[in-house]
Amino acid sequence: MKTYPKKRIDIIFEAPLMQRIIDRLEQAKVSGYSVMPIIAGRGHDSSWTADGQISNATKMVSIVCITDASKVDDLLDSVLGAISNQIGFVTISDVSVVRPERF
Amino acid sequence: MKTYPKKRIDIIFEAPLMQRIIDRLEQAKVSGYSVMPIIAGRGHDSSWTADGQISNATKMVSIVCITDASKVDDLLDSVLGAISNQIGFVTISDVSVVRPERF
Amino acid sequence: MKTYPKKRIDIIFEAPLMQRIIDRLEQAKVSGYSVMPIIAGRGHDSSWTADGQISNATKMVSIVCITDASKVDDLLDSVLGAISNQIGFVTISDVSVVRPERF
Amino acid sequence: MTDLAFQNLLSPMVLFFALGLLAAFARSDLSVPEAIAKLLALYLLLSIGFRGGAEVAHHGLTVQLVATVGAGILLSFVIPFIAFALLRKTTSLNATDAAAVAGHYGSISAVTFVAVTGVLVQLSITYDGYLVAVAAAMETPAIFAALLIARRMTAPTDSGANGDFIREIAFNGSIVILLGAFGIGAITGQSGMKILKPFILDMFPGFLCLFLLDMGLVAGRGLKQGWRYISVPVAAFAIIMPLIGGALAAALAILIGLSVGSTAVLITLAASASYIAVPAAMRLALPAANPAIALTLSLGITFPFNLLIGIPLYIAVAGRIAH
Amino acid sequence: MTDLAFQNLLSPMVLFFALGLLAAFARSDLSVPEAIAKLLALYLLLSIGFRGGAEVAHHGLTVQLVATVGAGILLSFVIPFIAFALLRKTTSLNATDAAAVAGHYGSISAVTFVAVTGVLVQLSITYDGYLVAVAAAMETPAIFAALLIARRMTAPTDSGANGDFIREIAFNGSIVILLGAFGIGAITGQSGMKILKPFILDMFPGFLCLFLLDMGLVAGRGLKQGWRYISVPVAAFAIIMPLIGGALAAALAILIGLSVGSTAVLITLAASASYIAVPAAMRLALPAANPAIALTLSLGITFPFNLLIGIPLYIAVAGRIAH
Amino acid sequence: MTDLAFQNLLSPMVLFFALGLLAAFARSDLSVPEAIAKLLALYLLLSIGFRGGAEVAHHGLTVQLVATVGAGILLSFVIPFIAFALLRKTTSLNATDAAAVAGHYGSISAVTFVAVTGVLVQLSITYDGYLVAVAAAMETPAIFAALLIARRMTAPTDSGANGDFIREIAFNGSIVILLGAFGIGAITGQSGMKILKPFILDMFPGFLCLFLLDMGLVAGRGLKQGWRYISVPVAAFAIIMPLIGGALAAALAILIGLSVGSTAVLITLAASASYIAVPAAMRLALPAANPAIALTLSLGITFPFNLLIGIPLYIAVAGRIAH
C-alpha cells in the first residue's frame, strides 16, 4: 500500500503547561494532536508518580503530533519557547501515513 | 547486541470502534497488540477531553502493534476498512527488536 | 532547527516487574525515563484489560527512555535480563532531539 | 407552578449543574476524573434500578405495568420518525445528522428521570416503581428507528446493524446495570433495600450533585465547542421536540390511566434525550454523522431546559390530565 | 441449611456477582474503571480491618487470639504443600504452575472472609474480631511455601526470594491497609468507630455489591479466557481443595476451642484462595507460571463455589463441631 | 492542652496519615489511584464549602464576616513577604526558590482547616461558618505576592502574570468548587443541608481518613525524594513560619473580636501552607523554582507539625486571647 512520509513530534512536559503548549501548537497550524498520559517517571534529579496526587503540579504529560516535515521547524520554535524555562523535551521521528492530506 | 527490523503500527481511532479494530487485527494474524489511552486531543474541527465523560462516544484510543514488514499491507487493508467512515488514522514506523521470532 | 540523533527505547512488560526494570535502568545510567499506561492488550495466548482489576498482576505497562546510542547495548543487556522469564519485549527506534546534552 | 419551578431551580442539584456550566464558561480547570464520572453514572443507574425493582416487589406485576412498558417502546420507536421529519423540514441538517439526532431524542436520559422523580418526592406525589423498567425499555428502540431512517435515506454501509451490533446495543452497559439492578431489587425486595438503604437512598442526593456538577462541566465545554453547528432552528428543535414527545406520552398516559406521578414521569421520559447509551451506538451505526451536534443539543439545551422548565411543566400538565 | 444456602444465594451481594458474571458471558461492555475497582478493594480492606481492631479493643487480647493467629499461619504454610501434591497427582499441571496455584490456595480471599461474616451477622452468630488479624497473617506464609516448593522442584532463578522480594511481600499494600486499619481500630476503639460508623459500617453492603459486580465481570471474562487451561481434574481441584483446607481448619478450631462463628470464619479462610495479594507476588517469584490458571481457578471457580455452597456448608459444620 | 494534643494524636484521621507515612517509608506499594485522590479532594472542598455556606445562611452576613475576609486577604498577601525575608536571611535558598516557598506559606491548606474544625467540634467549641469563605479568599493573594517578590528579585520572564494567568489563578478548580459549594450552601440553607447531610456530613470523617492516608503516602514519598534539598535552617523555617503567621492572625483576630473557635481557625489558616492550589500556579509563574522544596516543606513538615502540635497549640492560645 502506498504510504507517505510525515514527522511524529513527541512533546513531554509538565502538566501545568498544557494550555500554553496547546496554544503554541495551534499557532503553528498543526492539523491536530493527541494528549497521552504519563503515570510516573524519573529525570535528572528525582522520580515522581501520579498515584495519589491531587494536583497536576508534579505530573508530566505527553503530546503526540503527526505533521508535515515542512511544519516541524515552526512547531519546534514555538513549543521550545514555551518549555524553555520548564521541565520538558521534544523528540522528532519519521513515520509513514496512508492518507497524507489530513496532516 | 544484534537487533532485527520490524514495523510499529500506531492506530488512533474512536473508542466505540474498539471491538471492530481488534477483530481486524486478529484477522490480519498479528502476534499481539497493546491499547494505550489518549486523554485529550484536537482534530480538524474540534477538541475533546476524556475528563468527566461517562460514555466512550467522544474518546479516541490508540493501538500499538509491532509486526513484521510482510504483514503490514494486509493489516493496513483490513484496519483502514474499519475506520474509513470514522475518525481515525494509522502511522507506520521502523523499530528494531531483539527477539524477532515473537512478532 | 539543528537536531541530534538519539535512540528511543520502548520496554513493554508486566506491571509487577516495575521496580526491577527501573533498578536496571538506573544501573544502566540512563538520564531518565517515563512510564506510560497500557489499558488492554493481546499476546500470543490471551487478551487482558485493566478494567476492574484490583491488582497489577495481569497488567502490562510501558517505559519510554530516550538515550544515547552508546548506552543502548548496556541498557538492553540489563533490561533483557530482568524480563527474560517474563512476558515483555523491547523495541528500539531512531529519534532526533534538539537539546542533546540532556540525554 | 411558578413556585415549583423556582423551588426546583434552587435545589442543590440544579445549582451544582449551574456551577459546572459557569465553571466551564469561565474556562476553569475544574474537572471530574473520567473514572469518577463513570462511577457516578454506574451508581445512579444501579440506585434507580434497584429502587424501582424493590417497589415492584412491593406492589407486584400489573396489566398497567405491561401496558406502560409497551407505550414506552412505542414512544421510543415513533419519536425518531417525527424528530427526523421535523429536523428535515425546519433545519438544514443533512439526512445522516438528522437521523442521529432523532435517535437521541427517541431514547431517554436517566438523569432527567432521576430529576423528575426527585421533584415528585419533594412534592409527595407518588409514582410507580416500574417506570424504571419503562425507562430501560425506552433506551434502545430509538436506535433501531434511527438506523431504519438512515437506511432509507442514505446508502447502507457495511458497518451497519448486524448480529454483533444488535448484541452490543442490547447488552450495552447502562441497560445491563439498570435492568440488572431492577431485577435484583425485585428479587430481594424490602430485605435487600434494608441492607442497602444507606448506600442506595441516603447517598443518592450527594452523588447526584457531583454527577450534575460534572454534567454541567461537560455540557458547558460541549456548548463552547458545539454551538457553531447549532443554528437557531436546530436549537429551537431541542426545545420543541421535548414538548412534542411529551404530548404524545401524555396522550398514552391518559389511555392507560396512569396516576399523576406516573404520567409526569412518562412525559418526562419521552421529552428527554439520551447522552449515555445512544451516542456511542450512533458512532458505530452512523459514523458519518457529526457527534457534536446531537450531544450539544441533548446535553447542552434539552437537558437544562427540562431541568429548569420542562419538569415543572410536565408535572403541572400531569396534574390536570391524570386523576 | 438448604434454607440458609438459598437465602445467601438471593442476597443482593451474590446477585450482583451473578449479574457481573452474566454480563461478561453476554459480552456486555459493562465495566468498572480500574481506579474504582482499586478504591473498592481499598475500602473493603480498610473497613474490615478497622472493625476487627475496634472489636479487639473491646474484648482485649487473649491466649485464644494468639493461638488462632498461630493456627492461621500454620494453615497458610501447610496447605500449599498439600495442594501441590494433589495437583501433581491428579492433574497434568507442570511443577511451576502447580506451585503457583498452591500458593494461591494457601493464602486467603478477603472478600470471602467478608461474605462469611456477612452471613453470620444475618444469622446473629457472633465471631471474634481478631479474625481479621488472622486473615492478614494468613496472606503471606503461603507465598513462601510456594517458593520453597518451586525451589525444590525447579532450577532456581535469579528473580527469586531475596531481601527486596521479602520486603515487597511483607509490605504488600493489601496487608498494610488491613493490618494498619486493624491497628487504628484497636487504638481508637469505640470512639473511633462512632466517628467512622456511617462510612465503615453503613456504606459497607453497598460498596460490597459494587465490588462483587466487578468481581463477577472480571471472573466471567477470566473464565472465558482461561477455561482452555482448565481440565476437569484441575477444575475439580478448585472445589476439593477448599474442602480439604476447611477440614484442617476445623480440626485446629476444635483444638483451640473456638466459638461457632469463629470456627466458621477460620474454615472459610482456609477454604478460600487469594486473588488480590498472591497473583502479583507469583508473577515476581515464579515468572514461568501461567497466571491465567491460578486466577481462573481462584476467582472463577473457588470463589463462586464458596459464595454459593461453601459458606453455608462451613457454617453448618461449625455449628456441629463447635460449642 | 497536652491532653488535647494527645487526643488529636490518636484520632483515626491522624493515625491514617501516620499509616500512610509509615507505608511510604517502608516502601510499601500501597497507593491510592490518582482519580480517587482527586475525588477525595473534590469531596472535601465541596463538603466544607457547602457547610460553611449553609451556616452563613443560618446566621446571615455581618460586618465581622467582611472584616475577617479582609484580614484573611491581608494575611495571605503579607505573609509571603515575611517568609521570603526569613528564608533569605536564615537559609541558602536562591531568590526564586524562596519566592515560591513564600507563596505556599501565604496561602492555606484546606485539610488543615478541616482538621482544626474537626477538633473544635470534638471539644464543642463553635466557630463561624463564614470562615470557609475566608479560607477561599486566602488561597490566591499569596500567589500574586510571590510573583511581585520574584519580579523584584529576578529578571521577568514572558511566562509571567498576564491576563490568562490571572484567569487561571482566579478560576482554579479548588477555588471554584469551594466558593461554588459555599454559594450553593448559602442559597439552599438548611433545606439543602437536610437533603445532603448523609453525604456531606456523615461520610466526611471516612473520606477524610482515606484522604489523609493518601496524603501520608504522598508526603512520605515526597520526603524521601525531597529531604536532600532541605537543610536544617530550611526545615526550621517550616516550623517557625507557621508560628509567625499564626501570631499575626491572632493579633488580627483580637482586633476584629472573633470568638475563641473562629480565632483558632484564623490562626490555623495563617499557619498552614498550601499543597493543592499553589504548587501548579508556581510551576507556571516561577518555572525556575524547584517544586520539590516547597512541597516537601508544606506537606512533609508543616502539615504534620500543624496536625500534631500546631492545632492544639492554636486552640489553647485562642482560648486565652479571645472571649
Ligand SMILES: Nc1ncnc2c1ncn2[C@@H]1O[C@H](COP(=O)(O)O)[C@@H](O)[C@H]1O
Ligand atoms: N531520557 C528520558 N526519557 C524519557 N523520559 C524522560 C527522560 N528524561 C526525563 N524524562 C521525563 O521527564 C521528567 C522530567 O525530567 P527532568 O527534566 O530530567 O527532571 C521525568 O520525570 C521523566 O518523566
Ligand SMILES: Nc1ncnc2c1ncn2[C@@H]1O[C@H](COP(=O)(O)O)[C@@H](O)[C@H]1O
Ligand atoms: N495530526 C495529528 N496528530 C496526532 N493526533 C491527531 C492528529 N489529528 C487528529 N488527531 C487525533 O484524532 C482526533 C480526531 O481528529 P479529526 O479526525 O481530525 O477530527 C483528534 O481529536 C486527535 O485526538
Ligand SMILES: Nc1ncnc2c1ncn2[C@@H]1O[C@H](COP(=O)(O)O)[C@@H](O)[C@H]1O
Ligand atoms: N506484537 C505486539 N505489539 C504490541 N504489543 C504486544 C505485541 N505482542 C504482545 N504485546 C503486549 O504484550 C502482552 C503480552 O504478550 P505475550 O507475551 O505475547 O502474551 C500483550 O497482552 C500485549 O499487551
Ligand code: NA
Ligand atoms: Na425521549
Ligand code: NA
Ligand atoms: Na486458603
Ligand code: NA
Ligand atoms: Na498560610
